[in-house]
Amino acid sequence: MAETPWTRTLDYDYPDMTTVDDDAWAPARKAAVEAQRLRVEEIAATTQPATVDNVLRAFALSGRELDRLQRAFGVVTTADGTESRQQVRAEAAPELAAHADWITLHPGLFARFKQLRERIDSGQEDSTDEQRWFLRQLILTAKVAGADLNDADQQELKGINQQLAQEETAYSRLQVREAAESAVLIESARELTGLSESNISAARAAAQQAGHESGYLLNLTMPAQQPLLASLTHRETRRKVHQASVCRGSLAGEDGRTTRQIGAHIAVLRAKKAGLLGYENFMESVLPLRTAPSRDAVESMLRQIAAGAAVRAQKEAQRIAEHMGHDPEPWDVTFGLEQVRRSQRTDEPSADLPLDEALDRLFNAARRTYGITVVERHDLPGYVSGARSFEVFDGEALTPGSGLGLFLLDVYTRSTKSGGAWMNGFSVPSSLMGSKAVVTNNMNVSPPAEGEQTVLTKGEQRTLFHEFGHALHALLAEAEFPQLSGTAVPRDNVEFPSQVNEVFQELFRDPVPAGAVPSEEQLWGKGTSTAEHVAAVVIDIAWHTLSPDEAEGAAQDPQGFEERVMADWGLDLPLVPPRYHGGCFKHIFASAGYAAGYYSYLWAEVLAEDSNEWFREVLTDEDALAERGAHFRRELLSRGNTRDPLESFRAVLGRDPNSEPLLRTLVPEVMPSSQ
Structure with missing residues (x-):
């Protein structure tokens, strides 16, 4: 094996990240790239008839060292993105972009893929359903990437891709820096009234860590509405925190540009790339590899939701004003929503839970639904300081090393950590590779004061269930090819299983009856949260449905462009800023992962709410729940991208998705009149 x-390594070939030499990333990457290039050249040069073995399997294995290396680097850099690792990432980005282009646009490799397809179609080569699906995806990906372009156009495309890699890295680095510099320093504890002692202690520790001799430092999370605003009774502190949050995107980097300007230039480059490939805009270029059928289908869903959300958000603002006795400002909304919620349920016990109790619920739900057992492994080192390790077993046979894989959890925020919450992994299940899942979940919870326990809010518990849904998608996967395993589904499908996992929180409280319309109390706050979410989706679509000339024009005034888009959609709500704007939208500008695809969360919610209704029918029946869980695991979770994910959905529910459950839970005002 090449140097790493x-x-x-530990159980399940889990790399011991406490032994990492950061200076070794770059040479190891270069060696892994060269190894894959040699193997691809061999595949392309082979004169023997194309077979599953000498084309598909050989290609799937060609980048095994690079894939393993980049997975590990991605895990530690997002969790602990030190300056040296950020520098390695910046240097690697154009190299890896060029390498990906070299593979995707390799004429000999593309020809071998097409030869294999012809031999399979003519009956000269046997293949499984998964193998045919993998081959289809490879050919489609190559075509969308420009494999059919002439040499001159391919060279231009490669240049654009390298520029994009550089710009996306520049956006990410500046955003991390701005997030740190946007943290709000508060002088006195009196200005933090309403926060828990644990949060105040964490703020004091954050200030000390940042080098402040006194005061309390409030670090910002990714979304515009900061969770701390729900508790802060000191209005001026709320204003400072909110202003710091929404004003992100204004810090100039070393080249004088802000993230807003970098993001706008990324949109210009993507528009040019789409035009070169023969598409009207960037969104049209990525839809062939998504599950959503068309832009019209996405926008039709969005307009329906946006209309109801805007009306409900305005009603919520009026109710907040009545409760507070004055017209709210944007920094009052999160606080006001929480105050009204508490007034509606004065006898409600605290929804907060200690971390270990929340984990017990999480693992208990997975056992009851999917028949797995999760056991903590105190002998395994964390991949970053404070991370915990768990082994996951199928059933109750708990022989170490014989399980489904490892689940690694890093819940605490740190200055070098990416914002938000996410799932990542060192490896995925693959019969071809002989590998099992080693997956991570990452959150940004403030660490407790010394001697105190970590407590998760209701929202953080939901995030815990959500991210573990991604982990289950990987842990329960069954695939030949690692490229199709687990969460390697289209971007607008990947959030579906994680959102389904949120329904199992209801196992520990009164479950929502299947088909029930939520009460006004249950709908409280949905207008605001949905409006800010849809607004971010609309901003993403707006940037990625422009022609090159239109994108150049929008880039002259990125903020003004987004404001006009919000007005056109009826989402220019003074009290409800978009969840993300172009200056702090890492999902779409720090990488291409969610570009023209942030709608994926809502699209996946259509699938998830439909499936949740199906699960809610049996939440109070342990045997029926286990039966449906086994069916969902077998036909959907284990399948990953080994077949069309919509086919997997149909295999579970026996029909196409129905959007009515989602509309009922978000904005019942726009339910079809026939209901």
């Missing part, structure tokens, strides 16, 4: 930055 780590010196030893």
